[in-house]
Amino acid sequence: MPGALPFIAFPAVFLVSIPLFLHARHGNLPLISIFTWLLLNNIAYGINSVMWDGNADLKAEFWCDFTTKLKIGGDIGVPASVLALALQVYHITLQKKRLATLVEFGLCVFLPMLIMGLHIIVQGHRFDIFESFGCQPAIYVSVPSIFILDLPALLCSILASIFCTLSVINFARHRAAFTRLQAVHDRMNNGLDKSRYLRLTSVTFILGAWSATVIALTRASAYRRLQTWTTWDEVHADFLSFDGARFTLSDVPSSVLPWLYxxxxxxxxxxxxxxAFLALGTEAGKEYRKYWTAIRGAGTKPGTEKNAPRPPLEGDDEDDDDIWGPVEKRSWLDVSSASTPRRDTLRMYVDRRVTLDP
Incomplete structure (x- = not known):
């Protein structure tokens, strides 16, 4: 399997580039952050697996300094961004304003940068090198490393799964009201697309649960060799030394190798x-066809006259700041009150369109 690692990492670069390209134009920070962390880490993984295929030589030291910090950032950046996305999904079910941009920025950017900086506290030497895997972060496995590197990522992953579960519960509670409102107006499905909403909720839950599982399993293996963090000087005494920092696959214990993989x-x-969840939907397919048509020269470019969005309808709020993309506001309560369900029951559906593009 070691020789196959580049053929896993580089296709993953292509896969994650597609939803990043499709979602970047909507300015959704958590989605962009998830895709960006995945993209950068896949690129680093692919290059490392090629450079250190069949060897554990010391080379490209500055590249290793960069990519090991990038891995530390990705380990917390993906779960933290997933948490920010889960909070957005949860806010939809509560019909609240979108999550404050400062909170999103803190989770998606500031927290990973902070953890990358704090890593130096438990960084006994510059980095480790593993045959076929390349550069890996050096971690002085101790109680401080648990609180600095592991608990924040694990907590973000668990909270993301919890908020996704709460979102589904809130959505399920209002399904009856949603169905009645569709009966009042045959175009109610423009108000809230259940399939798109549930698709986004699903990928958020899966990424959160997957991250929590990986963290729990891999860290549990490492903590069997827990060390005592004594003083800064003692922990960093061999910071510039690479003695004992290079490992061939035969050097790695058989009990540790599966967790490394x-x-x-x-x-x-x-x-x-x-x-699978964000680049294979119906709306994504429409985007692909649009760009393919433009490339072939058989039609107009995306966003021009043929493919341009429809003009705003009466009642639309052009300044509404929806978290997924363009938002249309329209009140279905203009229908006669005799056939309209109670306003408080339908509060989350009556005046907001959520478009999950693509």
């Missing part, structure tokens, strides 16, 4: 999940 594969597998 699982940790490496977690990023490509997360990329497959993201692609």
């Amino acid at each position: 699982l940790s490496w594969l977690s990023i490509p597998i997360s990329s497959v999940f993201a692609f």
Whole structure:
């Protein structure tokens, strides 16, 4: 399997690039952050697996410094971004304003950068090199490493799954009201597309649960060799030394090797999940056809006259800041009150369109 690692990482780069391209134009920070962390880590994984295929030589030291920090950032960046996305989904079911941009930025960007910086506290030397895997972060496995590197990522993953579950529960509670409202107006499915909403909720839950599982399994193996963090000088005494920091596959204990593979594969597998749920939907297919038509020269470019969005309808709010893309507001309560369900029961459906593009 070691020789197959590049053929896993580079296709994952392609897979995650597609939803990143499709979603970037909507400015949804959590989605962009998830795809970006996955993309950068897959690129680093692919290059490392080629450079260190069949060897554990010391080379490209500055590249290793960069990619090991990138891995630390990705290990927390993906779960934290998934949590931000889960909070957005949860806010939809509560019919609240979107999550504050500062909170999103804190989870998606600031928290990973902070953890990347704090890693130095438990970084006994610059990096490790494993045959076929390449550069890996050096971690002084101790109680501080649990609180700095592991608990934040695990907590974000668990919270993401919890908020997704709460979102589904809230949605299920209002299904009857949703059905009655569709009977009032045959175009109610423009108000909330259940399949798109549930698709996004599903991928958020899966990524959160998957990240929590990987963290729990891989860290449990590492903590069997828990060390005592004494003083800064003692922990960092051999920071510039690479003695004992290079490992061939035969050097890795058979009990540890499966967890090393699982940790490496977690990023490509997360990329497959993201692609399957966010790049294979009906709306994504429409985008593909649009761009394919433009490339072939058989039609107009996306966004021009033929493919341009329809003009705003009366009652639309052009300034509404929806988290998924364009939003249309229209009130279905203009229908006679005799046939309209109670406003408080239908509060989350009556005046908001959620479009999950693509």
